[in-house]
Amino acid sequence: MFYNLPSSKILSSGSATGASSRIFKGEGIAAALSAYGLHCEFVCADAAPQVITYHFDLSDPMQRNSVKRYIKPVSAMLRCKVAEVDSNKNAHFALEVTRQERQFVPFSDVLRNKEYNDVQNPLSACLGYDTASKPVILDITKAPHILIAGETGGGKSVCLNTLLNSLLFRATPNRLRLLMVDTKRVELSAYEGLPHLLAPIAKDGQQALQVVKNLNTLMRSRYEKLNAEAVSNIEQLPPDKALPHICLIIDELADLMLMCKDEAEPLLVSIAQLGRAAGIHLILATQRPTVNVVTGLLKANLPCRIALQTASIRDSMTILDHKGAERLTGRGDAWLKTPDKVEERRIQIAFIDREDINAVCGWWRNNGITE
Ligand SMILES: Nc1ncnc2c1ncn2[C@@H]1O[C@H](COP(=O)(O)OP(=O)(O)OP(=O)(O)O)[C@@H](O)[C@H]1O
Ligand SMILES: [Mg+2]
Numbered sequence: 001m002f003y004n005l006p007s008s009k010i011l012s013s014g015s016a017t018g019a020s021s022r023i024f025k026g027e028g029i030a031a032a033l034s035a036y037g038l039h040c041e042f043v044c045a046d047a048a049p050q051v052i053t054y055h056f057d058l059s060d061p062m063q064r065n066s067v068k069r070y071i072k073p074v075s076a077m078l079r080c081k082v083a084e085v086d087s088n089k090n091a092h093f094a095l096e097v098t099r100q101e102r103q104f105v106p107f108s109d110v111l112r113n114k115e116y117n118d119v120q121n122p123l124s125a126c127l128g129y130d131t132a133s134k135p136v137i138l139d140i141t142k143a144p145h146i147l148i149a150g151e152t153g154g155g156k157s158v159c160l161n162t163l164l165n166s167l168l169f170r171a172t173p174n175r176l177r178l179l180m181v182d183t184k185r186v187e188l189s190a191y192e193g194l195p196h197l198l199a200p201i202a203k204d205g206q207q208a209l210q211v212v213k214n215l216n217t218l219m220r221s222r223y224e225k226l227n228a229e230a231v232s233n234i235e236q237l238p239p240d241k242a243l244p245h246i247c248l249i250i251d252e253l254a255d256l257m258l259m260c261k262d263e264a265e266p267l268l269v270s271i272a273q274l275g276r277a278a279g280i281h282l283i284l285a286t287q288r289p290t291v292n293v294v295t296g297l298l299k300a301n302l303p304c305r306i307a308l309q310t311a312s313i314r315d316s317m318t319i320l321d322h323k324g325a326e327r328l329t330g331r332g333d334a335w336l337k338t339p340d341k342v343e344e345r346r347i348q349i350a351f352i353d354r355e356d357i358n359a360v361c362g363w364w365r366n367n368g369i370t371e
Helices: 026-036 061-078 107-111 114-118 156-168 205-228 253-274 296-300 313-320 354-367
Strands: 040-047 051-058 082-085 092-098 124-130 135-139 146-149 176-181 245-250 280-286 304-307 333-337 345-349
Touching (some): 026 040, 026 051, 061 082, 156 280, 176 205, 205 280
Parallel strands (some): 146 280
Antiparallel strands (some): 082 092, 333 345
C-alpha cells in the first residue's frame, strides 16, 4: 500500500497569542527586592507561555538562604503567583512568576518549528515548548510507554490529540499503527476510519479488554518473528520484513482498570515490560492516578510521565514520585519526565482544536491512500 503525508497547510492558521503587556521588568523586581533588603541585580528572564523565570545575582552570597522570605512581598507586589526555582549557581537565585494572561501555543506553531522539522524521525512528536522556549520533541520509540495524568480539565485529552496529530503529519501506516480505547465515546471519535487504525476504536470496558488481549497475542507473535530472524528488536528486521510500530492509546485508564483490573493489569504490565523490542507502545491517560489504577508494577514500567495539574499532592506523588504537579496552572501546563533525562522539564502543551483534528483525520481518510 502507498501512502501520502499531509501538509501543514490543511491546518487553520492559529497564531501564538501573548500577554506582553503583563511581562514585568526584571530590573523593577530587583529594585523592589533591594528596597526590601535583599540586594540583587537582574540578570535575565526566560519567558515561557505559562511562566516567566527571572534570574538575579545577589550582592551578598550569604543572603542566599533568606530569598524565601521575600517571595510573599514580591508576589503581593506583582499580584501573581511567585515561586523560587532551583538555581545551582552560588550567589544566584531565580524566581518563577506565573503569567496571569497565559500565552496560547497553537498546534500549527509547533508543527512548523524549525528545530522539530530538522528532526527527520517519523516517530518523533512535538508536544509544545519548555520554559526555555525550546520545542519538546518526544521520540515515542524511545519513550517507550507514556503515562499522562492530571485532574479533570488539566489537558490530558488535548495532550493526547497534540501528540497523535503531530505523528499523523509524519508517520504513514507503514510506520505507525494505532489502537484506541475511548470509553467516554467522544474524546477520540474523530479518529474513526483512520487508515492507521488496526481495529475499530474500543468504546467500553469489554471491547477495551479484548483490544489489550489481542495486542498481547500480537506482541508474542512478533517475538516469534524476531527469534526466527535472530534479531533483538523490530528495527533490525530486513526491509522486506519490516513491521510498523503500534501505539495503544487509552484515554481513561481508570474505566478499564476499575472494571476488570485482575485481567487487564497483568496484560498491560506484560506489554509495558516487553513491548519496546516488539515495537509496541502504551500511551495511557488517567484522571485518577491512584494506586488502584496506576498500580506499582504498571507504573514501574511506564518510564515517561506527563503530569498535568493534579487535584492533590498525593496524586502528584503517584505520577512523579514527588510533589509539585498540584501547583501547575492547568490548561496544558505540565511536568515531563523522560527516561533519557535526569531532570524533569516544565512544559506547555500546544493546543489543537476539533476543527484541526477533523482536518487531519479527514485528509487521511480521503487523500492518504494512493493505491
Ligand atoms: N494545551 C492547552 N492549551 C490551552 N488550553 C488547553 C490546553 N489543554 C487544555 N486546555 C483547555 O482545557 C480544556 C480541558 O482540556 P481537556 O479536555 O484536555 O482536559 P482533560 O484533562 O482531558 O479533562 P477530563 O479528565 O475531564 O477528560 C480544553 O477544552 C481547553 O479549553
Ligand atoms: Mg479528557
